[in-house]
Amino acid sequence: MTRAHPPAYAHGKLVEVLPDLFFVSGTIRLPGPMPIRFGRNMTVVRRGDRLIVINSVRLDDAGLAELDKLGKVTDVIRIAANHGMDDPFYAEHYGAKVSVVKGQRYTAGFATDAPNTYFTPHHELEAGPVALIDGARLVVLDSNPPEGLLLLPDRGGTVISGDCFQNWAVPDEYTSWLAKPMMRLMGLIKPYNVGPRWFERGKPPKDQMRALLDLSYENVLPAHGTPVLGGAAGHYRAAIERVTA
Numbered sequence: 001m002t003r004a005h006p007p008a009y010a011h012g013k014l015v016e017v018l019p020d021l022f023f024v025s026g027t028i029r030l031p032g033p034m035p036i037r038f039g040r041n042m043t044v045v046r047r048g049d050r051l052i053v054i055n056s057v058r059l060d061d062a063g064l065a066e067l068d069k070l071g072k073v074t075d076v077i078r079i080a081a082n083h084g085m086d087d088p089f090y091a092e093h094y095g096a097k098v099s100v101v102k103g104q105r106y107t108a109g110f111a112t113d114a115p116n117t118y119f120t121p122h123h124e125l126e127a128g129p130v131a132l133i134d135g136a137r138l139v140v141l142d143s144n145p146p147e148g149l150l151l152l153p154d155r156g157g158t159v160i161s162g163d164c165f166q167n168w169a170v171p172d173e174y175t176s177w178l179a180k181p182m183m184r185l186m187g188l189i190k191p192y193n194v195g196p197r198w199f200e201r202g203k204p205p206k207d208q209m210r211a212l213l214d215l216s217y218e219n220v221l222p223a224h225g226t227p228v229l230g231g232a233a234g235h236y237r238a239a240i241e242r243v244t245a
Helices: 061-070 087-094 179-185 196-202 206-214 232-244
Strands: 015-018 021-029 037-047 050-054 072-078 097-101 123-125 137-141 147-152 158-161 219-221
Touching: 037 061, 037 179, 072 087, 087 097, 137 206, 206 232, 219 232
Parallel strands: 050 072, 072 097, 097 123, 158 219
Antiparallel strands: 015 021, 021 037, 037 050, 137 147, 147 158
């Protein structure tokens, strides 16, 4: 099954938050009659003249022009099974190769067990070193569906997270008026948070979550919320302990 690429929704500027690590916030719109919109983020890792896109967000023409100034998009990595709708666009537009956490599928909505898929990735990744990025390591959580965290050696250790680690201290500018109270009620608007909806639905093994306490990292670039730059492992400790108690 194939489908038209989703459009480029409202987004901000690409910002270099750490050397050779770029971050941009954009929008996800949920289908339905009510205006449910909220923010999502993309991280771009630069290695030489190569760009690796993680948690892809389709950019508009001006945004793509800025991206092109940074280098050549060669690869896309999908770490969150509930993200990835824009991966096929980057694969087609740039000829980029798409790598996913083993066991993830491209299905419509949240029906991850649906029989039909709309895209087939080029590679599957397992826990351990990630050859696409020198020194990178993938941590895999056996949730349903599986979720990854990408740990880079940059600046004392930088985690790029999907729905597991979030940092939504306040609703972002891309969050619609109706979504704001709903997200507060669901416990999403909280700094240094383990994504509550992801944890509830995905049911990751608690021993794997507790093992995250042993990771050494200073920064988190989340798919939802704002970057955590400095002291990140300490900031997330309470949230991890809370969900594994």
